[in-house]
Amino acid sequence: MTPSAQSTQPRRSDATRAAILRAARERFAADGYERATIRAIAADAQIDPSMVMRYYGSKEGLFAAAAEFDLRLPDLTSVPPAHLGEVLVRHFLARWEGDETLVALLRAASTNPGAAERMRGIFADQLTAAVATFDGDPALTARRAGLVASQILGLAFTRYIVRLPPMVDTTPDELVPWIAPTLQRYLTGTPVS
Amino acid sequence: MTPSAQSTQPRRSDATRAAILRAARERFAADGYERATIRAIAADAQIDPSMVMRYYGSKEGLFAAAAEFDLRLPDLTSVPPAHLGEVLVRHFLARWEGDETLVALLRAASTNPGAAERMRGIFADQLTAAVATFDGDPALTARRAGLVASQILGLAFTRYIVRLPPMVDTTPDELVPWIAPTLQRYLTGTPVS
DNA sequence: GGCTGTTGCCAACACATGTTGGCAAACACT
DNA sequence: AGTGTTTGCCAACATGTGTTGGCAACAGCC
Numbered sequence: 519m520t521p522s523a524q525s526t527q528p529r530r531s532d533a534t535r536a537a538i539l540r541a542a543r544e545r546f547a548a549d550g551y552e553r554a555t556i557r558a559i560a561a562d563a564q565i566d567p568s569m570v571m572r573y574y575g576s577k578e579g580l581f582a583a584a585a586e587f588d589l590r591l592p593d594l595t596s597v598p599p600a601h602l603g604e605v606l607v608r609h610f611l612a613r614w615e616g617d618e619t620l621v622a623l624l625r626a627a628s629t630n631p632g633a634a635e636r637m638r639g640i641f642a643d644q645l646t647a648a649v650a651t652f653d654g655d656p657a658l659t660a661r662r663a664g665l666v667a668s669q670i671l672g673l674a675f676t677r678y679i680v681r682l683p684p685m686v687d688t689t690p691d692e693l694v695p696w697i698a699p700t701l702q703r704y705l706t707g708t709p710v711s
Numbered sequence: 712m713t714p715s716a717q718s719t720q721p722r723r724s725d726a727t728r729a730a731i732l733r734a735a736r737e738r739f740a741a742d743g744y745e746r747a748t749i750r751a752i753a754a755d756a757q758i759d760p761s762m763v764m765r766y767y768g769s770k771e772g773l774f775a776a777a778a779e780f781d782l783r784l785p786d787l788t789s790v791p792p793a794h795l796g797e798v799l800v801r802h803f804l805a806r807w808e809g810d811e812t813l814v815a816l817l818r819a820a821s822t823n824p825g826a827a828e829r830m831r832g833i834f835a836d837q838l839t840a841a842v843a844t845f846d847g848d849p850a851l852t853a854r855r856a857g858l859v860a861s862q863i864l865g866l867a868f869t870r871y872i873v874r875l876p877p878m879v880d881t882t883p884d885e886l887v888p889w890i891a892p893t894l895q896r897y898l899t900g901t902p903v904s
Numbered sequence: 905g906g907c908t909g910t911t912g913c914c915a916a917c918a919c920a921t922g923t924t925g926g927c928a929a930a931c932a933c934t
Numbered sequence: 935a936g937t938g939t940t941t942g943c944c945a946a947c948a949t950g951t952g953t954t955g956g957c958a959a960c961a962g963c964c
Contacts, residue, residue: 530931534942552746552822555922566943568923568944571922627873629818634873641873642875661877665889667865667869668868668875671865671869672865675868679820680830681831682861684856688854696897696902703892703893724910749951749952760952761953761955762912
């Protein structure tokens with residue numbers, strides 16, 4: 519390790535590292551944490567299993583690196599309040615169609631405590647923070663974010679994990695008019711008793 | 712095996728079978744399919760691991776027996792149409808608070824294809840059938856059931872699996888007025904474009 | 905009593921897993 | 935050319951897994 523700035527020197531093994539990460543994301547998404555073996559990931563990346571250990575320390579470390587995930591939520595203050603729900607569904611659907619990281623995280627969170635913890639962090643921090651930008655009541659804010667998470671994750675769970683036929687066969691454009699009003703009410707509505 | 716009626720003879724090992732099943736449900740619910748080992752289940756039931764094999768054939772067979780699940784949906788034709796959503800949330804929350812079978816199924820469905828298949832069957836058959844009793848349009852019926860499943864399973868996933876704080880700290884009575892309108896619209900509403 | 909089927913446990917097998925240490929080749933740098 | 939570091943592979947270890955076969959104790963029945 520160089521004592522001075524070490525972040526900007528490209529290493530010769532960067533390609534290998536990237537290949538491992540890509541294979542890991544694929545396997546974790548397809549098989550979940552325990553079924554995705556280091557040997558299988560290494561085989562996909564066409565390298566030796568011991569390389570994975572050297573570069574990522576352990577299986578947990580590899581998962582931690584592979585499941586780095588940013589919701590990339592847009593600035594909600596610049597969205598017309600009446601369109602918040604629609605913007606959010608569209609954003610989420612677009613965000614994880616084609617990026618298997620969230621599926622990997624979702625599958626792993628079911629059985630791996632560390633993954634569940636990370637999932638909690640992502641939604642508690644990023645989503646709650648976004649909701650807080652336009653919601654005044656701090657007590658309600660967390661609940662609103664939790665409710666949105668329940669519908670969003672339920673959508674992902676039924677569509678990408680369980681693969682319920684009616685949820686798989688429906689296009690995002692067909693889904694939006696159903697889901698958007700739900701999120702809209704969770705975000706800006708008040709429960710009627 | 713007796714060639715005649717064999718279903719009504721109680722066996723001496725019924726207590727053992729039941730203990731295994733109870734321990735299996737607990738372990739599958741707490742750890743998921745792969746982490747729940749036959750040895751741990753046998754230890755919980757205070758029995759030898761080989762007994763599990765003799766009575767349930769294999770780990771998959773044990774899971775199949777432990778994850779038998781009936782939603783026990785009420786007759787929806789006798790429910791005032793305007794209260795369908797509320798009745799359903801209340802029913803689901805009551806149904807799986809205290810019964811860990813669904814949690815076991817939910818966890819396992821994330822990584823085990825067979826469990827996912829069973830989950831698909833449960834919701835496709837039982838829920839879609841229930842919706843069909845009051846919904847006229849067959850094409851829409853499946854979609855309505857899928858949408859309800861997405862919110863219901865999302866609720867269970869965030870509350871019992873990921874354990875998002877705002878969803879865990881909320882009582883069923885507080886949850887109902889938020890979730891009920893969602894289900895109500897999925898069941899009887901029409902999407903606005 | 906004797907006999908048959910059941911219940912239970914022990915020990916072991918075959919295999920897959922995460923993980924480690926050593927060693928050869930390729931590289932970077934003087 | 936020479937030296938230290940990095941990259942990669944091979945072989946192996948320790949452990950945990952589902953699963954199997956054999957053998958003792960027991961219950962039920964003639």
